[in-house]
Amino acid sequence: xxxxxxxxxxxxxxxxxxxxxxxxxxxxxxxxxxxxxxxxxxxxxxxxxxxxxxxxxxxxxxxxxxxxxxxxxxxxxxxxxxxxxxxxxxxxxxxxxxxxxxxxxxxxxxxxxxxxxxxxxxxxxxxxxxxxxxxxxxxxxxxxxxxxxxxxxxxxxxxxxxxxxxxxxxxxxxxxxxxxxxxxxxxxxxxxxxxxxxxxxxxxxxxxxxxxxxxxxxxxxxxxxxxxxxxx
Ligand SMILES: *Cc1c(COP(=O)(O)O)cnc(C)c1O
Numbered sequence: 215x216x217x218x219x220x221x222x223x224x225x226x227x228x229x230x231x232x233x234x235x236x237x238x239x240x241x242x243x244x245x246x247x248x249x250x251x252x253x254x255x256x257x258x259x260x261x262x263x264x265x266x267x268x269x270x271x272x273x274x275x276x277x278x279x280x281x282x283x284x285x286x287x288x289x290x291x292x293x294x295x296x297x298x299x300x301x302x303x304x305x306x307x308x309x310x311x312x313x314x315x316x317x318x319x320x321x322x323x324x325x326x327x328x329x330x331x332x333x334x335x336x337x338x339x340x341x342x343x344x345x346x347x348x349x350x351x352x353x354x355x356x357x358x359x360x361x362x363x364x365x366x367x368x369x370x371x372x373x374x375x376x377x378x379x380x381x382x383x384x385x386x387x388x389x390x391x392x393x394x395x396x397x398x399x400x401x402x403x404x405x406x407x408x409x410x411x412x413x414x415x416x417x418x419x420x421x422x423x424x425x426x427x428x429x430x431x432x433x434x435x436x437x438x439x440x441x442x443x444x445x446x
Contacts, residue, residue: 216259216263217440218256218259218260218263218438218439219259219262219263221437221438221439221440222247222260222263222264222265222438223263224437225245225421225434225437225438226245228421228422229243229245229421229422229425229432231422232421232422232423232425232426233425235426236425236426236427238425238428242430243425243429243430243431243432244267244430244431244432245265245267245432245434246267246268246269246290246292246414246431246432246433246434247260247265247267247268247269247434247435247438247439248268248269248270248271248292248417248433248434248435248438248439249268249269249270249275249279249435249439250269250270250271250272250275250293250435250442251275251442251443251444252439252442254279254282254283256439257279257283258283260438260439261283261284261287265438266284266286266287266288267287267288267290268283268287268288268289268290269289269290269291269292269311269433269435270289270290270291270292270293271291271292271293271294272293273291273295273299273302273303276289276291276302276303276306276307277302277306280306288308289306289307289308290307290308290309290310290311290431290433291303291307291309291310291311291312292311292312292374292414292433293312294312294348295310295312295313295318296318297317297318297320297321298321300318300321300322300325301325304322304325304326304328304329304331304333305329305331308334309334309335309336309371309412310322310333310334310335310336311335311336311338311374311414311431311433312336312338312348312349312374313335313336313337313338313362314337314338314339314348314349314350314358316358316361316362319335319361319362319365319368320365322335322365322367322368323365323366323367323368326367326368327366327367331367332366332367332368332369333367333368333369334369334371335368335369335370335371336370336371336372336373336374336412336414337350337355337358337359337362337370337372337373337374338350338373338374338375338376339351339352339355339373339374339375339393339396340375340376341375341377341389341392341393342377342378342389344378347376349375349376352392352396355373355396355400356396356399356400356403359400359405359408360403360405363405363406363407363408364407369407370408370410371410371411371412372397372410372411372412372413372414372430373393373396373397373410373412373413373414374413374414374415374431375389375390375393375414375415376417377389377390377415377416377417377420377424379419380419380420381419383419383420383422383423384423386420386423386424387423387426387427389415390413390415390416390420390423390424390427390428390429391427393413393415393427394413394427394428397410397413411430412430412431413428413429413430413431414429414430414431414432414433415427415429415431415432416429416432416433416434417432417433417434417435418434418435418436418437421433421434421437
């Protein structure tokens, strides 16, 4: 089997074990293969090995890759998004993981309305308060959810976080648990139209801990496709 195939098998096994440890069902966790910077043949190889959910962090890469892969492929926008690029994503991606400001939410509303569709989104939360990262603070998230919940062409499915880069995945457990608790607290407010069921958390270094803490999407790049080279 190819390297990508072997890697996928390994990640799959780890997700299954994390589900077993935490009493979760495997079908409640979706693996997103994060294919940013990777060429189309790598994605085709992953597709042959059984993965059809890809995550990208640049609109341009989604625009380049999505037309040459089968229509059945699911695309997720996981990276920071500028409002002026939203128009390229509506009808193309299943889910935008990175909504963290009103201007962006309003543009998604406008473009989704134009396409007569409802766009599924997650609110990105900067759980560790890292200055280098985008996202809402946990404190401002409930009010943000309340504000954008009135936009009829947006459906808030849940929350997303990018935990700090670390060699010790256990140190991120507190952030994953915190994101789950934040989701539960917001759900308990019974905001009209808001019933969040989605937690996007966990990357190559920490996805097993994230699954144990309730992730419904894990976003794994390096662990599937190998190291990225940003210089090409
Ligand atoms: C790149 C990226 C990932 C995947 O990171 P790996 O450590 O390679 O698994 C996950 N989420 C987001 C938002 C990313 O930008």
